[in-house]
Amino acid sequence: MKKTIFFCFSLIFILSSSIPMTASAYSYGDPNEEKVAEVYKEMQLKLDEDPPNFSAATSLFETVKEEVDMHMGPEPGEVIMESLNDKDKEATIDNMEKLLVLNIARRLESIEKSFEEYDTSKKLLAKGFATYQALSPNVEAKDPELDKQIKADFDTALEALGNPGLFGVGKKPSDIETFKTTKDEILKALQKQFNLPSLEVGHFSDTGEEVAATGKKDWTDLSNLRNWIPLVLIVAVLAALVIIGIRKRRS
Numbered sequence: 001m002k003k004t005i006f007f008c009f010s011l012i013f014i015l016s017s018s019i020p021m022t023a024s025a026y027s028y029g030d031p032n033e034e035k036v037a038e039v040y041k042e043m044q045l046k047l048d049e050d051p052p053n054f055s056a057a058t059s060l061f062e063t064v065k066e067e068v069d070m071h072m073g074p075e076p077g078e079v080i081m082e083s084l085n086d087k088d089k090e091a092t093i094d095n096m097e098k099l100l101v102l103n104i105a106r107r108l109e110s111i112e113k114s115f116e117e118y119d120t121s122k123k124l125l126a127k128g129f130a131t132y133q134a135l136s137p138n139v140e141a142k143d144p145e146l147d148k149q150i151k152a153d154f155d156t157a158l159e160a161l162g163n164p165g166l167f168g169v170g171k172k173p174s175d176i177e178t179f180k181t182t183k184d185e186i187l188k189a190l191q192k193q194f195n196l197p198s199l200e201v202g203h204f205s206d207t208g209e210e211v212a213a214t215g216k217k218d219w220t221d222l223s224n225l226r227n228w229i230p231l232v233l234i235v236a237v238l239a240a241l242v243i244i245g246i247r248k249r250r251s
Contacts, residue, residue: 034127036064037134040096047089058084101190104128105199108183115176129154157182
């Protein structure tokens, strides 16, 4: 009996310790925050100092440059670093704003590719909107009505995702055509507002989910059946322990 219990707990330990290995994959973190957008806001503060603090702004951008290069290719990062090295405040802010527009495009395109994956799509949309919120003051200052329209379009996009509900309760159907239309409206408006010749960006995964350098997906995505295997095995082992204990008592 003791050997059986020891074996079972050893198996649980092995299975449990294997889970964090997959957790090294990309984590969405707070879905209502986008790191590159937060860095942009912090860079603005440093560049608004008198004189502009380009050293601090450069250090801030370097914290996201690797991620930017991975998801959008090296060109945007190179252009921003060049404007920082040239100590050109206006060009730096302008280029960062263009980068945020590209990031919104990346998020929305990813949603379309994984539209039926509700949890993933909702997180990506939240991050896309968080990125727009960083741009919103600029848009509002130039065109208040456009700012209102873009925010309303994000609301429409969220509604278009639908809701699978909990065990069918509160279920709302999704509408990919409405999402596509709304996505196009948002991106066309931002492309025009920030004078971008193209919104093409690099590095999209097949499912629209971002992956880490290891190529592993976020282990918390329970829509992937493989991620249930360790949990099912742990439950099975615990159930076996309970059954063995009951039989021993009866005997």
